[in-house]
Amino acid sequence: MVLNSGCTRDAYMQCCLREILFYAAKYNFEIKAVHFPGVENRTADILSRWHSDSRFEDLFYELPVVRIEPGTxxxxxxxxxxxxxxxxxxxxxxxxxxxxxxxxxxxxxxxxxxxxxxxxxxxxxxxxxxxxxxxxxxxxxxxxxxxxxxxxxxxxxxxxxxxxxxxxxxxxxxxxxxxxxxxxxxxxxxxxxxxxxxxxx
Missing domain, CATH: 3.40.50.1110 (SGNH hydrolase)
Incomplete structure (x- = not known):
């Protein structure tokens, strides 16, 4: 099972995915991907589709503002x-x-x-x-x-x-x-x- 939260689509996750696919091919086992939707991941998803549809820009500005204490x-x-x-x-x-x-x-x-x-x-x-x-x-x-x-x-x-x-x-x-x-x-x-x-x- 591969979990990709959306906000972690970076080089590290891609490297992990390559390793998983390598072992899947080597040992001939099946990979099943399960998607877990979540509100916390909407920012990354919206930004990744920013240029494909103008409605994503509107959705972005409707996201709630979360204030976090810096540097804990x-x-x-x-x-x-x-x-x-x-x-x-x-x-x-x-x-x-x-x-x-x-x-x-x-x-x-x-x-x-x-x-x-x-x-x-x-x-x-x-x-x-x-x-x-x-x-x-x-x-x-x-x-x-x-x-x-x-x-x-x-x-x-x-x-x-x-x-x-x-x-x-x-x-x-x-x-x-x-x-x-x-x-x-x-x-x-x-x-x-x-x-x-x-x-x-």
Whole structure:
């Protein structure tokens, strides 16, 4: 089943769709698409049809205005989150970033550019999977969490587990599970939140 909310028709969703179609062809299974209509997606749908019919322009200006408090959530990540678009959240994605690079970016200017948020979500580690051992992962994550807690004592801090990649899953799948389990235990130890992005374990 493929879910496309309308407002997420971007390069990331297209990449996911290509992966799904690849596995559908490889393993010969059927894909069924289900459409879930929703009022929250009308803006993207109307704008995508803006030039096809003048009535869509009228519909656009009839949409209710939703006021959202800016900058509640801060997401700092490697490039996997570069196309993530969420209401009430700002995303800083760094291409090819390691855990150490994300730690450096948080610490840059003593974290001043990231002030004013209520919640910090960090996602990194994918680019380290072929380089670091489990113990090295633990050390790098400890440094990252300690830095984040020191710089942002008033924020809720959450770390997201590493996501598997179809391209090298057979090689890295077990290690990713081990790293995520280690990260979960570290989060419990440091009293920060852990996001089960990948619930395989």
């Amino acid at each position: 959530f801060l997401i700092v990540s490697d490039s996997i989150a570069k196309y993530v678009k969420l209401e009430n959240a700002d995303v800083f994605a760094f291409r090819g970033a390691s855990i150490g690079e994300i730690t450096y970016q948080l610490n840059k200017n003593k974290g001043s550019i990231y002030e004013g948020y209520k919640c910090l979500v960090i996602h990194c580690g994918t680019n380290d999977i072929h380089i670091l051992s489990i113990d090295q992962f633990k050390s790098a994550y400890c440094n990252l969490i300690s830095t984040a807690k020191l710089l942002f004592p008033s924020m809720v801090i959450a770390l997201s587990g590493i996501l598997p990649r179809p391209v090298d899953f057979e090689e890295t799948g077990q290690k990713i599970k081990d790293v995520n389990m280690a990260l979960l235990n570290l989060c419990l130890s440091y009293k920060v939140e852990f996001i089960h992005s990948y619930r395989y374990f």
